[in-house]
Amino acid sequence: MGNYVVALAGNPNTGKTCVFNNLTGSKQQVGNWPGVTVEKKEGDIRYGNRTIRIVDLPGTYSLGAFSEDELVARNYIMSGEADAVINVVDATNLYRNLYLTIQLLEAGADVVVALNMMDEAKKYNIDIDIDSLSKELGVPVISTIASRCIGMDAIIDATIKLDKKNKNRVFTIDYGTEVEKGIEELIVCINKKEELIARYPSRWLAIKLLEADEGIIHDLSRYDYAADILSKAKDLRICLAEELDTKMDSYIIKKRYELIEHIIDKSLFVKEGEEPTTTEKIDSIVTHRIWGLPIFIGIMVLVFAFTFALGEPLEDLVGDGLDAFGEWVESTLAGIGASPIFISFLVDGVIHGLSAVLEIVPLLFLLFLMIGVLEDSGYMARIAYIMDRPMRAIGLHGKAFIPFLLGFGCNVPAIMSTRTLDSHRDRMLAIIANPFISCGARLPVYVLFAKVFFPSHRVLIVISLYLIGILMAVLTTKLFGEKVFKEEDTSFIIELPPYRFPTMRGIFLHMWKSVSAFLKRASTVILSAVIVIWFLSSIPFGVEYASDESVIGKISSFIAPIFKPAGFGTWQATIALISGILAKEVVAGTLGVVYGAGGAELEAVIAQQFTPLSAYSFMVMTLLYAPCIATIGAIRNETKSRKWTFITVAYGFIVAWVLSVLIYQIGTLLGF
């Protein structure tokens, strides 16, 4: 028997991630669903002598065709690759959650319901008759508390048992005499086409056609043999809509809810109790009309203060450790008579280059920790609400603020997160402006320069850079929003999940995932960039390391004059910027390599090479110019447009150049 594959489906905020983490532990593989940028998580677990593969589907409210997430989930369910589906359902929210369950059942999936959040249900006095629910749905229902790991084995057991049962059970909803007649008629036509029966269950397809599901219609319109079915479905839709005096899609959704109401009547009992919940109490403060925004700003200040207060000493620790390690390697190798080129490769190239990068790992850890806490506690959704009004001033709505916030960690997940935005316009604006948000990788450059030139105003300087980034993002959104993407989207809606205490385990896994992705990049892209730069700095062999006689010196000397008006027309600064396109972390690393120094030595060299003004102008350049390769890749994927990818990159460079030049020239005039 081959691998047993189980898909995890559920609404957002039901504890699905928690269930997935519990089941698979840290043995997760993260990739992408083919053709789209929706993240795909998988993991294998052992059950007796067999292996079960768990596939996490994107969290969705339905299996419609409105978003990429929903399509991914639906296509996977319809592909039949999964032997069973675990549907994570929030017990405190059965009415809405069962809508997805019903759709899974209609699609013919073999479902086990994990009735999660049972502890909260109890708190709300919600009493669910599990046997009755299971009978009504016709599938096993297991009660779970994912945050405390309760019920996990039981779900797997139930899923495995499904495998042994016969699978002839069919779940149907009675859509009423008229519509059923229409469905029958369509099924007769569908069943005449071998090609269609092979791809979709006929009843499901008939219903989707009556709903005028965009995904299905688009799919079928590619095949000549389906043309008559499409036109028949269209006629039926019009006919039935007239007969029933309603839109067909609303009618079908309503029928599903009627069934859910029936199920809930039989199996759910809520004992009265109208006192405000904790969530309501917290919300009445943090989403307050006047206090909401100041509280949010206060929380952000705390988040960043905490991150930097704790991160900086750790960063110095890592930096000093690596410096000492470099010196030790150098003297040891020299002692055993290793070739100078090899020593230079290891010390000047690899160690100096990487140490500038690894130094920020503690900071990234803390930053992702804070983002994890904001997300898992439920506050993130409130941020979207609070920021709706300010965001509206720049022509976006509150949800579009989240990608900008995530951008402070890393622009890649930030740009990927734009797919939760409903309109194309909002996505494009959030993507184009996102690279201006200063990601964690740019920080080492600010930290290095601020330490050398503005020792007593370090924090102020760093904050000013963040603010310039934000300002540029705002202006860019406004510019493109008013001149290019005009139709504004007015449909802002977001669920505000109940506040919950994040679990250590959940946060840790979240953090680990992000940091390990960064480390993986550090050990591949960044390391190779560092090696290439070392190599170019060393050839032709015999020249002084990274001098203007080296190949790299020559290339950069050629380009450097463009940066002269910005105050840093040196070839060293130029090469750092060029290599920074590979990954922004490399900018500091490259300076380390081309100056052949790390730590305190590097600081001394920089102090000679830059003035405070040109240092600031260089920092602004680093902040704003072309996004890194990974981000460019994400932009290309998400916009699905080469033109817009190019425009975003070129636009960034022009803005960066103009601003650095302005800063340097005006600063010089003012006598700085």
Added chain:
Amino acid sequence: MTNNIFNLSDAKIGDRVRVVEIDGGRKVTNRLMELGIMEGVIIDIANSGGGPLIITVGNSRFALGQGIARKIKVEKAYENVSNN
């Protein structure tokens, strides 16, 4: 009774209303229905005034922009009871 229908965007904090009609395009209507917001459903208003509203439907809370809220036509819930 039909005179008492108003836009959800005009509801006040603490109001309890019933959805009478969703007067939007297909996309908006279906999205709302998927979230359980449709004709006949009772909505409590937890926050309103200028910006987006916060509403409670069953045990779910949503933040809802003014644009969408204007498309949701509602009436005061239990109104006919008090009129009797």
